[in-house]
Amino acid sequence: xxxxxxxxxxxxxxxxxxxxxxxxxxxxxxxxxxxxxxxxxxxxxxxxxxxxxxxxxxxxxxxxxxxxxxxxxxxxxxxxxxxxxxxxxxxxxxxxxxxxxxxxxxxxxxxxxxxxxxxxxxxxxxxxxxxxxxxxxxxxxxxxxxxxxxxxxxxxxxxxxxxxxxxxxxxxxxxxxxxxxxxxxxxxxxxxxxxxxxxxxxxxxxxxxxxxxxxxxxxxxxxxxxxxxxxxxxxxxxxxxxxxxxxxxxxxxxxxxxxxxxxxxxxxxxxxxxxxxxxxxxxxxxxxxxxxxxxxxxxxxxxxxxxxxxxxxxxxxxxxxxxxxxxxxxxxxxxxxxxxxxxxxxxxxxxxxxxxxxxxxxxxxxxxxxxxxxxxxxxxxxxxxxxxxxxxxxxxxxxxxxxxxxxxxxxxxxxxxxxxxxxxxxxxxxxxxxxxxxxxxxxxxxxxxxx
Numbered sequence: 001x002x003x004x005x006x007x008x009x010x011x012x013x014x015x016x017x018x019x020x021x022x023x024x025x026x027x028x029x030x031x032x033x034x035x036x037x038x039x040x041x042x043x044x045x046x047x048x049x050x051x052x053x054x055x056x057x058x059x060x061x062x063x064x065x066x067x068x069x070x071x072x073x074x075x076x077x078x079x080x081x082x083x084x085x086x087x088x089x090x091x092x093x094x095x096x097x098x099x100x101x102x103x104x105x106x107x108x109x110x111x112x113x114x115x116x117x118x119x120x121x122x123x124x125x126x127x128x129x130x131x132x133x134x135x136x137x138x139x140x141x142x143x144x145x146x147x148x149x150x151x152x153x154x155x156x157x158x159x160x161x162x163x164x165x166x167x168x169x170x171x172x173x174x175x176x177x178x179x180x181x182x183x184x185x186x187x188x189x190x191x192x193x194x195x196x197x198x199x200x201x202x203x204x205x206x207x208x209x210x211x212x213x214x215x216x217x218x219x220x221x222x223x224x225x226x227x228x229x230x231x232x233x234x235x236x237x238x239x240x241x242x243x244x245x246x247x248x249x250x251x252x253x254x255x256x257x258x259x260x261x262x263x264x265x266x267x268x269x270x271x272x273x274x275x276x277x278x279x280x281x282x283x284x285x286x287x288x289x290x291x292x293x294x295x296x297x298x299x300x301x302x303x304x305x306x307x308x309x310x311x312x313x314x315x316x317x318x319x320x321x322x323x324x325x326x327x328x329x330x331x332x333x334x335x336x337x338x339x340x341x342x343x344x345x346x347x348x349x350x351x352x353x354x355x356x357x358x359x360x361x362x363x364x365x366x367x368x369x370x371x372x373x374x375x376x377x378x379x380x381x382x383x384x385x386x387x388x389x390x391x392x393x394x395x396x397x398x399x400x401x402x403x404x405x406x407x408x409x410x411x412x413x414x415x416x417x418x419x420x421x422x423x424x425x426x427x428x429x430x431x432x433x434x435x436x437x438x439x440x441x442x443x444x445x446x447x448x449x450x451x
Contacts, residue, residue, distance in 0.1 A: 003252070004259070004290040005296060005297045007287040009302040010285050012283055012304075014358060015263040015276060015282040016358075017262050018071035020262040021262050022076075024260070025051045025052050026050070027308075028049060029327055034374075034402060036357075044077075046330070047331075047332065048332055050333040056312075057152075063152045064154065069155075069156045070085075093135050095127045095129050100114055102114045102206075103125060104117075115205050116205035116228065118165040119165075121168060130166075130167070135156070136157075139153065139246055164234075166235040167238060171234050174230050174237065176227075176230055179233065181225055184269060186271050197370050198370065202273045202274055252292065256316075258290075263285060265282065266279065266281045269424075280421075283356050283383070297344065299344070303343070306336050313335075315341070352387070355383070355448065356383045357383065382444055390415045393441060396408035414426060416433070
């Protein structure tokens with residue numbers, strides 16, 4: 001993707017798999033889909049919204065899904081939204097069933113564990129393979145044998161999702177001496193408690209559980225921080241390599257390619273791990289477009305993943321899709337984002353922003369603070385990211401009526417990226433930022449409430 005248009009400040013709508021993926025694929029925010037967990041399907045609970053692959057399918061494209069595109073389960077009707085979105089039944093690699101299996105061999109005892117850090121020898125794995133290797137092979141076969149034109153091929157690699165299971169030789173390419181610790185590895189004193197989450201899915205892995213880290217506020221030991229970061233980078237390099245192999249079979253002279261992810265991942269910054277937050281490290285995603293006859297570029301303007309829907313529609317010449325009136329708009333086909341084509345052309349590159357959100361069941365961390373179910377949500381953290389600032393307001397949220405009370409605030413955060421790109425110093429209460437906070441709060445409420 002070296003010839004691509006790279007958006008350095010692209011953000012997902014919620015740092016959780018199912019809500020993020022459904023927002024990307026429908027062009028609508030979690031509030032429009034009423035999905036903040038994994039357990040509802042928008043076509044049943046809200047309205048029969050059109051997805052991006054469904055739109056392309058209706059306009060003559062043959063659509064394929066490989067690996068993790070929609071989040072499997074209730075949020076995609078246990079079918080990955082087939083047959084609405086896909087011309088053929090979605091493919092999932094058979095070895096996916098071993099995703100959380102005890103296949104990580106202890107170097108000393110040789111016993112098998114369900115670890116977080118899990119470099120492996122592929123030929124020792126069940127079926128002698130890994131899910132992403134199977135997805136790559138299936139995708140290459142489609143590209144070699146595909147008889148349909150035009151077509152839309154969505155490929156969802158799993159890594160670097162945990163467990164960090166990848167071919168062990170990639171560790172050699174990321175020596176520990178080159179792995180730096182996070183600059184701010186502890187929870188800042190001025191960070192509101194509601195912004196913290198206990199990263200339970202990391203703690204429950206066999207190797208991390210043995211460290212006996214105090215719950216819910218304990219910090220990862222420094223040696224393990226380096227070890228996890230090394231493995232995360234190695235897993236990412238593994239996927240980079242697979243993408244490179246895939247691209248050898250793509251005719252980039254007549255094919256639009258989009259590279260992105262569903263969310264980011266904290267690697268010890270501010271004491272946090274995994275997703276589940278409104279910090280940049282959890283919300284920022286790669287977003288690269290490779291478009292025939294459009295020159296490569298690097299763009300700093302903040303953009304949102306819901307922008308991909310209308311951008312692809314414009315690139316493929318699909319006209320007449322209206323802008324949604326608001327998040328309550330039940331129209332089958334409309335979009336909440338914007339087309340990125342003007343920005344790619346050098347227009348409207350100032351003043352951009354991205355809106356994200358994350359739910360909490362309470363101010364104090366609980367077992368369900370990472371990913372509460374809908375009925376457990378009492379607080380919603382809404383966040384706006386501009387070129388320079390991130391402002392987050394944690395407010396009362398009614399999960400039955402889907403309404404918000406901006407007068408009941410559980411915490412506020414303001415980070416100035418000019419001086420604090422690590423978001424380690426909450427300056428919300430500093431007097432010199434009072435006008436900035438007031439301006440950003442107005443922008444945030446206007447966007448969320450569609451004023």
